[in-house]
Amino acid sequence: MRDHAQVLFELRDVSLTRGGRRVLDSVSAEIQAGATAIVGPSGSGKSTLLRLLNRLADPDAGSISYRGRPLTGYDPPALRREVSLVPQLPSLLPGTVESNLAYAAQLAGRRLDTRRCLELAGLGGDFAARDVAELSVGEQQRAMLARALTQEPAVLLLDEPTSALDREARDAIEATLARLRAELDLSLIVVSHDPEQARRLAERAVRLRAGRVVACGALEEALA
Amino acid sequence: MSTSISVSLGQVAAALVLVALAAAISFWRRTDLERDIGIATVRSFVQLTAIGYAIKLIFEADTIWLVLALLSVMIVFGTLTARSRAKKVPDAFWPLLIGLTVAAAATLGLVVALGIFDPTPRYLVPVGGMVIGNAMTASAVALNRLGDEISESRPAIEATLALGASAREAAEPFVRRALRSGTITLVDSTKTTGLIFFPGTMVGMLLAGADPTDAVRLQLILLYALLGSVASSALVATGLAYRNFFTPAQQLREPGP
Numbered sequence: 001m002r003d004h005a006q007v008l009f010e011l012r013d014v015s016l017t018r019g020g021r022r023v024l025d026s027v028s029a030e031i032q033a034g035a036t037a038i039v040g041p042s043g044s045g046k047s048t049l050l051r052l053l054n055r056l057a058d059p060d061a062g063s064i065s066y067r068g069r070p071l072t073g074y075d076p077p078a079l080r081r082e083v084s085l086v087p088q089l090p091s092l093l094p095g096t097v098e099s100n101l102a103y104a105a106q107l108a109g110r111r112l113d114t115r116r117c118l119e120l121a122g123l124g125g126d127f128a129a130r131d132v133a134e135l136s137v138g139e140q141q142r143a144m145l146a147r148a149l150t151q152e153p154a155v156l157l158l159d160e161p162t163s164a165l166d167r168e169a170r171d172a173i174e175a176t177l178a179r180l181r182a183e184l185d186l187s188l189i190v191v192s193h194d195p196e197q198a199r200r201l202a203e204r205a206v207r208l209r210a211g212r213v214v215a216c217g218a219l220e221e222a223l224a
Numbered sequence: 225m226s227t228s229i230s231v232s233l234g235q236v237a238a239a240l241v242l243v244a245l246a247a248a249i250s251f252w253r254r255t256d257l258e259r260d261i262g263i264a265t266v267r268s269f270v271q272l273t274a275i276g277y278a279i280k281l282i283f284e285a286d287t288i289w290l291v292l293a294l295l296s297v298m299i300v301f302g303t304l305t306a307r308s309r310a311k312k313v314p315d316a317f318w319p320l321l322i323g324l325t326v327a328a329a330a331t332l333g334l335v336v337a338l339g340i341f342d343p344t345p346r347y348l349v350p351v352g353g354m355v356i357g358n359a360m361t362a363s364a365v366a367l368n369r370l371g372d373e374i375s376e377s378r379p380a381i382e383a384t385l386a387l388g389a390s391a392r393e394a395a396e397p398f399v400r401r402a403l404r405s406g407t408i409t410l411v412d413s414t415k416t417t418g419l420i421f422f423p424g425t426m427v428g429m430l431l432a433g434a435d436p437t438d439a440v441r442l443q444l445i446l447l448y449a450l451l452g453s454v455a456s457s458a459l460v461a462t463g464l465a466y467r468n469f470f471t472p473a474q475q476l477r478e479p480g481p
Contacts, residue, residue: 018478055473056382076474081388091383104387151388 006067008033008155008187009053014062016048023048024059025211035181035188037198039223040208046191047088049208050157053189054083081108084153088160088191090140097135097143098128101150108151120183121146122176138169145176155187156180162197174200195223229432240265282345291345295332295352299324302360306461309364312371314468314480320363323461327359328352331453340445351449354425358410358450359457366406366458367465373398374469381476391470399462406458414447423447 009031016024024045038046051057055076064071092100098114105112115125121142162170180186190201198205205222207215215222243265250257282290303320310316332352341347384394417423425446429439469477
C-alpha cells in the first residue's frame with residue numbers, strides 16, 4: 001500500500017503569466033496522497049495548475065516538488081506516465097478504442113490488458129473495436145480514463161471529468177473513480193467548478209480564486 | 225547535346241504583346257492585377273538579364289568557387305522566401321537553410337559522382353538553380369502545412385504528450401503529412417509529364433534545335449534529380465522545424481503573438 005499520509009506535491013510561490021494575464025499568483029499548497037479536489041470559479045487557474053503538476057507547462061516563478069524531489073529533476077515523459085492527465089476535451093487519437101489503449105501502453109512499456117482497463121473504466125470489452133468517432137462524450141471520457149489506466153499511473157489528474165455529461169453519466173463516472181481509488185490505490189487530483197462534486201470525490205481541497213489560493217486543506221475547511 | 229541559338233531583343237519585345245493581353249484581360253474583368261503584371265514583367269526582365277550576365281561571367285571564368293558563391297546566394301534567397309511563407313513555424317530560417325543546402329549538396333554531389341554531369345559551371349549552375357528553386361517551393365509548402373497542422377491540433381498534441389510521448393512521437397503524424405504535402409506536387413507533375421504538359425528544359429532544348437531524344441533524356445535526368453532534392457529538402461526542413469514548436473522539457477510552446 002502507498003503511504004496516504006505522504007505529501008505528493010508541494011508548490012511554493014508558484015506564479016504563471018499568459019498573454020499578459022497573471023493566471024497563477026504566488027500559489028503555495030501541499031497536495032497529499034489520496035483524493036484532492038481543486039475547486040474555484042471558471043478562470044481561477046484550476047486547469048493551469050493541473051498542467052503544471054505533470055509538466056505540460058512550467059511556472060514562471062516558484063517551485064514544485066513531487067514526492068520531495070523538484071519536478072524539474074524528473075524526465076518529463078516518465079513523469080507524465082506516472083502522473084497521468086486525463087484532459088478536459090475528449091482528445092482520443094483517430095482509430096479504435098483499442099488502438100488508443102495500445103499506443104498508451106506501448107509508450108509506458110506496459111503489457112496491454114484491454115479488457116481489464118475497459119472494465120475498470122466502466123466500459124464493456126466490446127468497446128475495444130469501436131471507432132472513437134462513434135463514441136458518445138461520456139464514452140469518450142471513459143475511453144480516455146481506460147487509456148490512462150493502461151500506463152498504471154500512481155496519480156490521475158482529472159480536468160473537469162464530468163463537465164460535458166448529464167447527471168446519470170456524471171454519477172456513473174464518479175462511481176467509477178471511487179472504485180478505481182479503492183481497487184488500484186490511485187491518488188486522484190480532480191479539477192471541478194462544482195463544490196458538491198468535490199465533496200463526493202475528495203477528502204481534501206485546494207480552493208482558488210483569481211489565481212490565488214484562498215484555502216487549502218481538509219475538505220470542509222477548504223470549502224467553508 | 226550542345227546546341228545554341230541566338231535570340232534578339234526584338235523577339236523578346238515582340239513577346240510583350242502577350243503581356244499586354246494579360247493586362248488587358250485584367251483591366252477588362254477588373255481583377256486589379258495590371259500593376260502586378262507590370263512589376264512581374266519588369267522584375268523578370270531585370271533579374272533574368274542580371275543573372276544571364278552573371279552566368280556568362282561564371283562560364284567564362286570557369287572556376288568552381290564562383291559557382292559555389294552563386295549557389296550560396298540562391299540558397300539564402302530561397303530560404304528567406306520560403307520563411308515568409310512559413311510564418312507559423314518559429315525560427316524557420318535554420319531548418320530551411322539546412323534543408324536547401326543538404327538538397328543542393330546531395331543532388332549535385334550525386335549527379336557528379338554518378339558521372340551524369342561534369343563538375344563544370346555549364347552543368348552545375350543551371351542544375352543547381354533548378355534544384356534549389358524546387359527545394360525551396362517544396363520546403364515552403366511543407367513548413368506552411370506543418371505550422372497550420374500543429375496550431376490547429378494543439379489539444380491532441382498535448383493529450384499525446386500527457387501520455388508520456390516525446391515531442392517527436394507527438395508530432396510524428398503532422399510531420400509525415402507536411403512532408404507528403406511538400407513532395408506530392410512534384411510527384412504528381414512527374415506522373416503527368418509528357419501527357420498534360422511539356423517541362424521547361426525539354427521545351428527549351430527543342431526550341432534550341434536539339435534532337436528530341438536528347439531533350440527527353442536530359443529532362444528525365446532533371447526530373448529524377450528534382451524528386452530526390454525535393455524529398456530531401458522537405459525531410460530535413462520538417463525534421464528540424466517541428467522541434468521549434470516544443471521546449472526541451474517536451475512541452476508544446478505557447479503560440480507567438
